[in-house]
Structures are given as C-alpha cells and as structure tokens.
Amino acid sequence: MQGNEQIPGADVRWKQYRNHMTEYILKDCRDTDRILILGAGGCDDIDLAAVAERTALVCLADVNRDAMETAVGRLQSVRPDLQSRIFVIETDFLPISEEEYEEYDKACRQGIEMLEQWWAQHYIQGNADPKRQDAKSSGEWSYDMLCGVRAAMQELGQEAFDTVICLGLHSQLYVGLAVRTYQQKEALNDGVRIRAVGLLQNANQRMAEQFMQEILQVGKRVILGLEHTAIYGDSQISSEEISQQIMLYGGKGLRALQLPRVEGAYQIEQQIAELYRTNKIQIKDCQYFFWPFSEEKTYLMVLYVITYNDFSGRVKVTDDKV
Secondary structure, rough: OOOOOOOOOOOHHHHHHHHHHHHHHHHHOOOOEEEEEOOOOOOOOOHHHHHHHHHOOOEEEOOOHHHHHHHHHHHHHHOHHHHHHEEEEEOOOOOHHHHHHHHHHHHHHHHHHHHHHHHHHHHHOOOOOOOOOOOOHHHHOOOOOOOOHHHHHHOOOOOOOEEEEEEEEEEHHHHHHHHHHHHHHHHHOHHHHHHHHHHHHHHHHHHHHHHHHHHHOOOEEEEEEEEEEEEEEOOOOOHHHHHHHHHHHHHHHHHOOOOOOOOOOHHHHHHHHHHHOOOOOEEEEEEEEOOOOOEEEEEEEEEEEEOOOOOOOOOOOOOOOO
16 A cells, blocks of 8 residues: 555645544544544544544554654644553555556556456465465455554554544555556556456455454444545536435435445445345444545545444453553
8 A cells, every 4th residue: 555645735624524523433432442543644634632632542553654643743732641642553554565566567568467467466465374375366365454453452452442443545545556557548458458447346345355354353333434426526416416415315315326436435335235234233323524635526425333243353462551
C-alpha cells in the first residue's frame, strides 16, 4: 500500500464532516474504552483530541508514520495532557514495493499471461505465512493484513479493542495499481485492459474477505466508513438528489439509483451483506454522510456499526502490561 497522503486544505474543508463523524463515533463510547483507528493517516477526518479526551487509549495504525506524528503533534499543541493516551503503530496492511509496481507495469505490457503470473506471485509475498505455499496454486489469499496491529496488541497487553474505526481505507489499498493500469491504457489492448481490471476486482474481493475475517480478532465493535460513490460537478445526479432519495426510501432507494461504485469499498460492503445474511455479524446502525473530499469531488460515505456473533478468533494475551 502506498502512503496515505494528506489532502491540501482538508483541515478547513472537512471541518463540518470531521465534527459530525467524531460526534457519531463518540456517542456510544465510554471513558474506559480503548480505540483503534486503522488507516489513521493525519486524522484529518477525526478530531483526535476529542476522541482521546473521551476514551482511555487511542491507537493509530497506518503505513505513513509522518502523517500520524503530525496528528499527534497537533494534539500536543492543544492538549498536551492527552498525549500519553496515544499509541502509534506503523504498519502496512497490504505491502507492495516500488519494485513490484514496476514489475506490474512490465507485466501489463507483456500481456495477460504475465499479468496473471504477477498476481499469482503477489499473493505469496509480503506478510504471507511461509507454510502457505499452496496459495499460488489454490488462489487463496495469503497476506496477514493486521499482523502489525496484533503485535502491538501483545505489546500493550490488549486482548481486544472496544472499538475499531476504519474510514475510507479499503478504496486505497489497491489504488496504486488501479492508477498505473489507467495510465497505461493507451498502450494496452482491450483484452489486457479488461483482464487487468478484472484481476483488480478479484483482488479487492479477496482483500474484503480477509479483512473482515481478521478484524474479528482485534475489535468488539467495528465502525466502517465506506465510499459508496463519488460525486463530481458534472455528475448526472447531485448530492441533494441523493440525500432526498435516502431520506424518502433509505438504503433501498440508494441502491435503486445504481450509482457508480468505489472499488475496494464496494467489495467490503458486499462482504458485510454476506456476513449479515449468514448470521455472523449484527449491523447495529447504518448512517450516511457526505465527505467533501476535494473541490472537485464529494464522496457519499456509508457508515456501518458492526458487532460479531463469534469472538472465538481473538488474540490471546499472556502478559497484561497495562
């Protein structure tokens, strides 16, 4: 995963969204709760000081340590008394090196067979369990996405976080490959381009299945913020029209609009539906927010509050250090 870059002007543009999101997250939190924020970045979409003030511990997890330290620095400037409640975890949920990106570009140019070989090799690299060498032939996912988080939990003596927050992360995990595919589109024939898109969609589906399985091991309650669709100035439907449809008909009305979906986030939402259908999770709440991401683009965010019906997969802590 490439670093989560901070968006210029986000501190001002996202202020109302940040306040609404923080208020929603904190409404059911207790002062003894321990919080994990996955894909925290610079915490531009969450008021870190407000969360730290209302809870006992806030762990930030992201590949971009500089962004997290910037967030902690902002907190220290306004509430230095809360800094001791913050713990930073530098971890890559889906590691793809620059060399692998370059190999991906080359595989695209060489054709479908080499592209498929790149993906097969990709699935057995990174944080893969060395015992899982059958992954290449079976097509199974072999990444341990939250290994860095679980290692930190052992260090903290933390058996399970009370709440795990993850906002807008899943659309970013394979965005680097998606961008490179798009940039090469003129050099690729239709067959390669279609196959490249299909392989990315498959990878996002596997990521969603793995993530939802692993998140069970780290949190009692999960708040997932997913980009449902992106709205641009020239989009055929406006934010106001979408809002009206949701107010009148709820989620069913939103689905009836058949809006373009955001890859990564879409597959997570599909997995949520499957886990709910098979009685593995409970959806405690579902809310919609408009995220003014940039001057050109607004996201319709869907926020799910989820609890699992089975906690058997939890991390076992042998030494309570906190």
